[in-house]
Amino acid sequence: MLEQPVLHPVRFAGDQPALRQRNLAALLDLLRRHTTLTRTELAQMTGLNRATITRLVRELIALGLVCEDGVLAAAAGRPAISLRLNGAAGMIIGAEIGFASVSAIVTDFTPTIVTRVERKLRPDEHRDAALDQAMNAFCAAYEAAIRWKRPVFGMGLGVPGLVDAATGTLLFAPNLGWSDVPLKQILEDRLRIPVLVDNVASVSALGESTFGAAQNHRVVLYLSTQGGLGGRIVVDGHILRGASGFAGEVGHMTVAESGRRCNCGRVGCWETRASQMALLQAVRERLAAGEPSTLRDAIGDPAQITVAMVAEAAEQGDNLARSALEKIGRWLGVGLANLINMLNPDLVVIGGALSAGHQVLLPAIEAVLATEALRWVREDCEITFAAHGADTCLFGSVAAVYREVLRQPQRWI
Numbered sequence: 323m324l325e326q327p328v329l330h331p332v333r334f335a336g337d338q339p340a341l342r343q344r345n346l347a348a349l350l351d352l353l354r355r356h357t358t359l360t361r362t363e364l365a366q367m368t369g370l371n372r373a374t375i376t377r378l379v380r381e382l383i384a385l386g387l388v389c390e391d392g393v394l395a396a397a398a399g400r401p402a403i404s405l406r407l408n409g410a411a412g413m414i415i416g417a418e419i420g421f422a423s424v425s426a427i428v429t430d431f432t433p434t435i436v437t438r439v440e441r442k443l444r445p446d447e448h449r450d451a452a453l454d455q456a457m458n459a460f461c462a463a464y465e466a467a468i469r470w471k472r473p474v475f476g477m478g479l480g481v482p483g484l485v486d487a488a489t490g491t492l493l494f495a496p497n498l499g500w501s502d503v504p505l506k507q508i509l510e511d512r513l514r515i516p517v518l519v520d521n522v523a524s525v526s527a528l529g530e531s532t533f534g535a536a537q538n539h540r541v542v543l544y545l546s547t548q549g550g551l552g553g554r555i556v557v558d559g560h561i562l563r564g565a566s567g568f569a570g571e572v573g574h575m576t577v578a579e580s581g582r583r584c585n586c587g588r589v590g591c592w593e594t595r596a597s598q599m600a601l602l603q604a605v606r607e608r609l610a611a612g613e614p615s616t617l618r619d620a621i622g623d624p625a626q627i628t629v630a631m632v633a634e635a636a637e638q639g640d641n642l643a644r645s646a647l648e649k650i651g652r653w654l655g656v657g658l659a660n661l662i663n664m665l666n667p668d669l670v671v672i673g674g675a676l677s678a679g680h681q682v683l684l685p686a687i688e689a690v691l692a693t694e695a696l697r698w699v700r701e702d703c704e705i706t707f708a709a710h711g712a713d714t715c716l717f718g719s720v721a722a723v724y725r726e727v728l729r730q731p732q733r734w735i
């Protein structure tokens with residue numbers, strides 16, 4: 323099943339409500355991408371006639387989503403008025419439950435971050451205590467959003483596990499040890515705003531397609547390296563959901579016959595070889611075995627090591643850090659070679675925690691792809707890292723709400 327995309331304009335739309343809706347969404351999306359545009363430019367870009375554009379823009383201004391920005395000098399004839407999205411139209415909350423923290427951002431409608439909230443989670447924390455911490459952070463974000471005295475459109479939330487996106491229930495999060503948590507219901511009862519809950523890879527892929535590195539790409543493989551390893555396939559801006567909604571769970575692809583047991587219960591999963599968890603585990607084991615490294619001196623407690631610390635040590639010539647990252651990069655390359663051969667994407671976006679190691683990871687990945695991926699598919703595929711870095715999931719959660727507002731502006735105002 324393909325998810326509804328941010329829609330392209332349709333000519334000859336007449337006044338049919340569904341097509342008018344689609345055209346309103348298209349104008350909003352163009353204004354978001356280009357910051358300011360005139361009515362004439364919107365007509366040229368969409369192919370819609372000037373009268374239709376005038377009518378649609380009038381409606382968007384009345385809804386408060388678009389405002390007139392200023393008068394531009396015209397070469398000839400009437401002066402042109404530039405239009406832009408009205409940042410003050412409303413606020414959106416983007417949230418994430420991670421393995422070690424919960425975080426949320428509040429953005430305006432452009433979307434620019436105005437507030438950030440973060441709370442630490444202890445890995446051994448009981449589910450109810452961790453949920454309390456999460457609620458605490460999300461309520462703080464909501465309080466910050468309502469202080470602007472603008473509508474709060476809703477909250478998006480990315481979580482690391484299998485999610486029934488229709489009901490917003492977290493079905494199973496092996497790395498958190500949570501199952502069957504009706505997050506959407508809990509949050510909507512508490513905050514009284516619409517809440518959209520989805521898997522971290524889904525919202526991140528949506529975010530990169532809407533606001534980030536994957537804009538204007540046709541077939542995108544998004545790889546989420548936050549904790550474990552997940553993925554999503556995006557075709558023409560739509561997430562490929564699969565029959566049950568879980569397409570893209572690439573972390574449990576078998577890449578070896580033996581090795582460490584995965585949290586899913588099997589051995590040989592890609593996630594056990596190429597993930598944030600795999601990197602940190604390998605570094606800690608090598609430090610415990612007595613290998614020399616600047617990491618040992620920099621941090622007393624190996625449990626506190628992060629990917630960013632390993633990446634920095636690698637860049638400064640630390641052998642342990644560099645070789646650990648390179649090994650993760652090679653395993654990323656092995657899995658990606660299979661996926662690229664299968665999907666023939668024009669872009670692979672790697673997001674999440676491992677992004678911090680991109681300077682070492684990318685050459686290692688590309689070295690494997692050079693020999694393991696089919697030349698013809700490899701040549702057309704760019705490998706890049708998420709534009710929003712550590713905020714990829716948070717911006718994706720914002721994108722989930724944002725796209726709904728764009729799709730049916732009247733319903734959300």
Ligand SMILES: [Zn+2]
Pocket residue numbers: 573574584585586587588591593
């Ligand atoms: Zn697994």
